[in-house]
Amino acid sequence: MRVDFLFWAGCPSHPEARELLDDVLAARGVDLEVDVREVYTHDEAVELAFPGSPTIRVDGRDVDPAGAALPPSLSCRVYRLPDGRPSPVPSRQQLEEAIS
Amino acid sequence: MSAIANAPTFDLPGIDGHSHSLDEYDDAPVLVLVQSCNHCPYVLAWEGRINDLQREYRDRGVRIVAINSNDAVAYPGDSFDAMVEHAREAGYEFDYLHDESQDVARTLGSSRTPEAFVYDADRRLVYHGLVDDNREQESVTRHYLRDAIEAALAGETPNVADTEPVGCSLKWRS
Numbered sequence: 001m002r003v004d005f006l007f008w009a010g011c012p013s014h015p016e017a018r019e020l021l022d023d024v025l026a027a028r029g030v031d032l033e034v035d036v037r038e039v040y041t042h043d044e045a046v047e048l049a050f051p052g053s054p055t056i057r058v059d060g061r062d063v064d065p066a067g068a069a070l071p072p073s074l075s076c077r078v079y080r081l082p083d084g085r086p087s088p089v090p091s092r093q094q095l096e097e098a099i100s
Numbered sequence: 101m102s103a104i105a106n107a108p109t110f111d112l113p114g115i116d117g118h119s120h121s122l123d124e125y126d127d128a129p130v131l132v133l134v135q136s137c138n139h140c141p142y143v144l145a146w147e148g149r150i151n152d153l154q155r156e157y158r159d160r161g162v163r164i165v166a167i168n169s170n171d172a173v174a175y176p177g178d179s180f181d182a183m184v185e186h187a188r189e190a191g192y193e194f195d196y197l198h199d200e201s202q203d204v205a206r207t208l209g210s211s212r213t214p215e216a217f218v219y220d221a222d223r224r225l226v227y228h229g230l231v232d233d234n235r236e237q238e239s240v241t242r243h244y245l246r247d248a249i250e251a252a253l254a255g256e257t258p259n260v261a262d263t264e265p266v267g268c269s270l271k272w273r274s
Contacts, residue, residue, distance in 0.1 A: 010268075010269040011268060012266060012267070042174075075139065075140075075175065075268065076141050076142065076268045077141070078141040078144060079141070085145070086141050086144035087235075088141035088145075088235075
């Protein structure tokens with residue numbers, strides 16, 4: 001399994017998202033090194049199809065496929081929690097489903 | 101407190117099709133400016149609480165004014181048309197103004213969305229920063245903005261006058 005964690009430092013949500021990701025990986029007994037990449041420019045965002053920060057992909061598949069289709073952007077990404085509320089980080093459920 | 105001590109003058113277009121200036125709010129005993137935008141998840145998480153505060157304090161004359169200063173060229177989701185649409189969908193009960201030149205944001209010294217500035221009747225800054233201490237409403241323990249509004253209405257200084265805003269970075273024009 002390969003896990004990519006892409007972030008833009010202009011959005012403050014990445015430490016929380018990374019912590020949640022590490023927690024889910026640990027809970028699932030998955031021992032791997034997450035590939036972390038910081039996105040600095042809009043050109044990089046285009047090249048990486050980066051729709052906002054953070055973006056997490058498991059074996060190349062975005063943990064939130066719907067959000068992955070948004071245009072490349074150096075901005076905070078909007079996730080939706082299971083109850084519909086907006087969040088700057090994916091839900092634990094989204095991560096668990098992506099990693100299972 | 102890092103923000104400037106007095107409310108900035110402004111005259112900005114609002115989503116209601118009218119221009120709104122600082123003078124227009126002269127009768128308000130408390131004026132709250134909120135640096136905001138359309139697409140930021142932190143704004144989306146807090147905007148309902150901001151709306152609730154406007155609803156709750158309207159009868160006491162408090163006015164909340166949200167200002168979007170983000171670069172709409174690089175971030176089309178923050179265009180004026182998108183502001184109109186977003187405010188309609190979210191049911192904003194406060195004025196929502198477009199600071200296309202970003203002059204107001206520069207004067208305020210804003211850096212994040214959302215970022216609140218509370219001014220008393222003399223338009224002196226009495227509070228700057230967070231709405232409250234948690235973007236998850238059920239986990240909130242400190243109601244900074246509400247407390248600041250109450251203090252300003254009472255002619256007092258809030259116990260907490262400055263907090264570090266948490267949110268999206270303001271999108272400056274390059």
